[in-house]
Amino acid sequence: QLQLQESGPGLVKPSETLSLTCTVSGDSISSSKYYWGWIRQPPGKGLEWIASIYYSGSTYDNPSLKSRVTISVDTSKNQVSLKLSSVTAADTAVYYCARLGSSFYDTSGFFDYWGQGTRVTISS
Amino acid sequence: DIQMTQSPSSVSASVGDRVTITCRASQGISSWLGWYQQKPGEAPKLLIYSASSLQSGVPSRFSGSGSGTDFTLTISSLQPEDFATYYCQQANSFPYTFGQGTKVEIK
Numbered sequence: 001q002l003q004l005q006e007s008g009p010g011l012v013k014p015s016e017t018l019s020l021t022c023t024v025s026g027d028s029i030s031s032s033k034y035y036w037g038w039i040r041q042p043p044g045k046g047l048e049w050i051a052s053i054y055y056s057g058s059t060y061d062n063p064s065l066k067s068r069v070t071i072s073v074d075t076s077k078n079q080v081s082l083k084l085s086s087v088t089a090a091d092t093a094v095y096y097c098a099r100l101g102s103s104f105y106d107t108s109g110f111f112d113y114w115g116q117g118t119r120v121t122i123s124s
Numbered sequence: 125d126i127q128m129t130q131s132p133s134s135v136s137a138s139v140g141d142r143v144t145i146t147c148r149a150s151q152g153i154s155s156w157l158g159w160y161q162q163k164p165g166e167a168p169k170l171l172i173y174s175a176s177s178l179q180s181g182v183p184s185r186f187s188g189s190g191s192g193t194d195f196t197l198t199i200s201s202l203q204p205e206d207f208a209t210y211y212c213q214q215a216n217s218f219p220y221t222f223g224q225g226t227k228v229e230i231k
Contacts, residue, residue, distance in 0.1 A: 047160075047168065047211055049220040062219040064125075096167055107173050109215025110158040114167035 002026040004097045004115035011121050012091075018084040018120060022097030023077070029055050030075040035100035037111065038071065038082045040093040048093075052100050053080060092122045126150050126214050130223035136231040143199040145226045147212035152192045156216035159188055159197045162225075163208045171210075172197065202228070 008020035022036065029036060037052035051061035051071040061069040070083040080097060097115040101107030127150035137143050147157065155175040160168035170179045172188035175195055185200040199206055207230055212223040 046224045047213075047222040049222070052218075052220075060218045064219070098167075101173075106177065107170070107179070109156055109220070110170055110173040110213065111160075111168070112170045112173075112179065114169070117167055 002099065002113050004099065004113060006095060006097050006115045006118040008095075008118055008120065010119060011123060012087055013124050014088055014122055015086055018082075018087050018091065018122075020082045020095055020097075020118060020120070022080040022082075022115060024079065024099075027099075028075075029073055029078050029080070031055070033102055033104045035102055036073065036080040037098050037100045038080075039096045039098055039111065040091075041096070041117075042090075042093045050084075050095075051082065054102065087122045089122050092120065094119050125219055126153060126216060126221055128212055128214055128221050128223040130210075130212055130226050132226060133224065134227040134229060136229045137202050138231045139202055139204055141202045141231075143202050143206075143228060145197045145210055145212075145228075147190075147195045147197070147223050149193045149195075149214055149216075153214045153216035155191050156214055157188070157190065157195045158213045158215060159186075160211045160213065160222075161206075161208045162211065168211060199228075 003025045005023045012018045035052045038050040053059045053071045068085045094117040096117045098111035099113040129148045157175045159172040162168040176188045209225045209227045
C-alpha cells in the first residue's frame with residue numbers, strides 16, 4: 001500500500017527557508033513514472049498547488065510563488081523535498097505531499113495519493 | 125492561470141438528498157477536471173478524475189459530468205460520511221488550480 005509521509009519543522013522564522021521532506025513507501029519514485037507534488041492549505045482556506053517533479057527530474061512550479069520554490073527527488077532514499085525561501089506569515093499552512101498521475105496513467109494530472117500533511121507556522 | 129469557481133460555497137442537505145455542486149473554469153479545459161473530498165483534519169481524497177471517471181474504491185453514488193468550462197459533481201443519495209468539503213481541480217495546464225471549495229453541511 002502506497003504511503004506518503006511529510007516531515008519538517010513545524011515553526012519557521014520569517015525570511016528563512018522552509019524545508020520539507022516527503023518519504024514514499026510502497027512504490028519506487030525512480031521506476032513508477034509518476035509525478036510527485038506539493039500542495040498547501042492555509043488555515044481555513046482552500047488548496048494551492050505548489051510544485052511537481054517527475055521521476056526523471058523535470059519540474060513545474062507555481063509562478064505565484066515568485067521563484068521561491070525548489071523541488072527535488074532523492075531516488076536513493078525514495079524522497080521528495082521542498083524548499084520555500086524568504087517565507088512570510090502568508091506561507092503558514094498545512095503542506096501536503098501527493099502523487100500525481102503522468103500521461104502513462106488514467107489519472108494523469110490528478111493527485112491520487114496524499115500524505116497526512118504537516119502543519120508549518122511562520123512566526124518569529 | 126485558469127480560475128476555477130465553485131457554487132454554491134456551502135449547501136445544507138439531509139441524509140438521502142441528492143446534492144449537486146458546480147465548477148466553472150475561466151477557459152476551456154476539455155475534460156481535465158477532478159473532484160476531491162476533504163474531511164476536517166484529513167487530506168483530500170480523489171473522487172472523480174477526467175470529469176466523469178470514478179476513482180477506484182469510491183462509492184457509485186458519486187458521479188461527475190461536463191466538459192469545456194462547466195462541470196458538475198452529483199451525490200445521488202447523501203450519506204452521513206459524505207458531509208465534507210469538496211474541491212474541483214483543473215489539470216489542463218500548469219499551474220494546476222483548485223476551486224475555493226463547497227462545504228456540504230447537515231440540514
